[in-house]
Amino acid sequence: MLTGEGCPKTMLSIKDALDAVEGKWKLLILFTLSSGPKRFRQLAKEVSGITDKTLSKELKSLEGNRLVRREVFDTFPPTVEYSITPHGMSLGKVIEELHYWGLSHRKEIIGK
Template structure:
């Protein structure tokens, strides 16, 4: 449930004089890096211990192999994950979150909390 303290803090932040152009650019940059339907789900999956491609794929209902592959490449390019190849037969590839990705962790947890609160609010009518 949204508490009054959260509303008060949000009101303070949003009412301060701000640089709108700078904020729009920052939001666009953030949405570019973590945007899309799948990236936050992939980050969450990796942070929950799914390191191999098939583990990640199985943990996210509806994602295709092609989409996961594309997203992992983009996320690696944006330094959110690290791809490590272990030689051998068969070759083992693991994906891990980077420290840079972990810097986004608090925001992801807040989004999860907000999503839970929203679902409960919608359930109550």
């Protein structure tokens, strides 16, 4: 268990991780892509509540952090597909733990 004392390297690594997955959408996008590659419209539908502009911005950020791969197919019109990278899949345990913590938190706060 981390104690929160002293180590600047630990603080830096936590900051780096938070920078890569910041916001309320990135982990949801990664979770959605963990079931397989998706086109933009599929992602927009499955990540309920996200706007096209925000989805586009978050996908670019995830791609820049090598968590998501964007592949353009030579079709007419061009087909673009997004998939989670092995580096993105390495967040699986984090997402799973957030899921369990979220269930516990909901029970604590709401009682359901």
